[in-house]
Amino acid sequence: MKAKALVPLLAFLVLAGLFLYMLNQMNQGEYNPRDIPTEFIGKTAPAFSLPDLYEPGHMVSPANYKGKVWLLNVWGTWCPECWREHDYLMALQRRGVTIVGINWRDEAAEAKSMLARLGNPFERIAFDPDSQAVIEYGVYGAPETFLIDAEGIIRVKHAGGMSEQVWQEKFVPHLGG
Amino acid sequence: MMKALVIVFSLLLGGVALAANIEVYKFEDPAQEAIYKELISELRCLVCQNQNIADSNAELAQDMRAKTYDLVRQGMSKAEVGDFMAERYGDFVLYKPPFNAKTAVLWVGPFLIFVVAIWLMLRTIRARRAENETATIAEEQLSEAASLLEKDKDQ
Numbered sequence: 631m632k633a634k635a636l637v638p639l640l641a642f643l644v645l646a647g648l649f650l651y652m653l654n655q656m657n658q659g660e661y662n663p664r665d666i667p668t669e670f671i672g673k674t675a676p677a678f679s680l681p682d683l684y685e686p687g688h689m690v691s692p693a694n695y696k697g698k699v700w701l702l703n704v705w706g707t708w709c710p711e712c713w714r715e716h717d718y719l720m721a722l723q724r725r726g727v728t729i730v731g732i733n734w735r736d737e738a739a740e741a742k743s744m745l746a747r748l749g750n751p752f753e754r755i756a757f758d759p760d761s762q763a764v765i766e767y768g769v770y771g772a773p774e775t776f777l778i779d780a781e782g783i784i785r786v787k788h789a790g791g792m793s794e795q796v797w798q799e800k801f802v803p804h805l806g807g
Numbered sequence: 808m809m810k811a812l813v814i815v816f817s818l819l820l821g822g823v824a825l826a827a828n829i830e831v832y833k834f835e836d837p838a839q840e841a842i843y844k845e846l847i848s849e850l851r852c853l854v855c856q857n858q859n860i861a862d863s864n865a866e867l868a869q870d871m872r873a874k875t876y877d878l879v880r881q882g883m884s885k886a887e888v889g890d891f892m893a894e895r896y897g898d899f900v901l902y903k904p905p906f907n908a909k910t911a912v913l914w915v916g917p918f919l920i921f922v923v924a925i926w927l928m929l930r931t932i933r934a935r936r937a938e939n940e941t942a943t944i945a946e947e948q949l950s951e952a953a954s955l956l957e958k959d960k961d962q
Binding site: 669670676735760761764765766767768770771 | 853854866867870871873874893894895896897
């Protein structure tokens with residue numbers, strides 16, 4: 631009788647434990663609902679052609695970077711994480727990494743003033759106020775960074791800020807190929 | 808107090824009016840308009856993930872509505888637009904995910920659970936019935952019951 635009375639308690643504890651585990655997994659583990667699996671890995675980077683932020687006559691296009699391994703970084707001055715990762719992008723650029731930016735849903739003047747203050751890690755910046763390229767790349771938040779290889783194939787997609795840890799864990803293993 | 812309530816309610820209503828204020832797209836072809844309306848109710852907004860892009864006022868949802876409008880106007884069918892979005896945002900963007908290896912459990916699971924539940928129920932009912940049939944009442948218990956009934960009558 632006594633043992634039977636403990637069954638509901640036990641069931642509760644098991645369920646509570648399961649929920650706690652799932653909560654944790656959803657916040658940072660593999661069940662994170664924000665971590666949407668991308669369809670793009672191993673596929674050709676979608677084409678776009680957008681005016682350069684500084685030089686509206688020049689069109690920025692992934693085709694211009696064929697033969698190069700490069701990063702495509704989606705950012706906006708309205709995105710706090712983009713400010714946070716900016717320093718790290720500067721560091722990557724100093725190491726010789728080619729970074730092309732897509733400035734998303736932004737005012738050109740604000741984007742320029744942010745780069746004037748913090749430095750410009752980008753080789754070119756495609757100005758995309760109407761989310762043209764952003765939708766082509768299945769981007770749903772900023773920042774997002776893609777690694778595109780010499781054949782123009784997307785190797786890595788990272789949603790969220792860049793950091794040394796992310797770089798080492800997610801990007802470096804794909805640099806060789 | 809009343810005044811405060813009135814203010815609170817009018818503020819709430821103001822919020823509703825703002826939320827309902829989404830852009831209006833014009834179609835020449837009513838069939839395309841119908842496709843567009845179906846699509847925006849079946850595509851998920853990836854920012855506020857439990858809303859479709861028809862209900863969501865997130866900027867991404869606005870962009871996705873604009874893209875959907877463009878594609879439908881270009882003459883794409885409903886399935887083609889769905890594929891276009893799924894290619895970019897994954898099956899997750901579709902509120903009606905396609906049946907494939909990844910989603911099989913999702914589609915078949917409820918029916919499996921239903922079948923198992925029916926089976927369990929039938930088994931329990933049968934077991935109980937068998938128990939009732941084999942159950943016998945001891946002679947003693949019968950006479951005790953009879954005497955109780957007698958007592959009742961006497962009173």
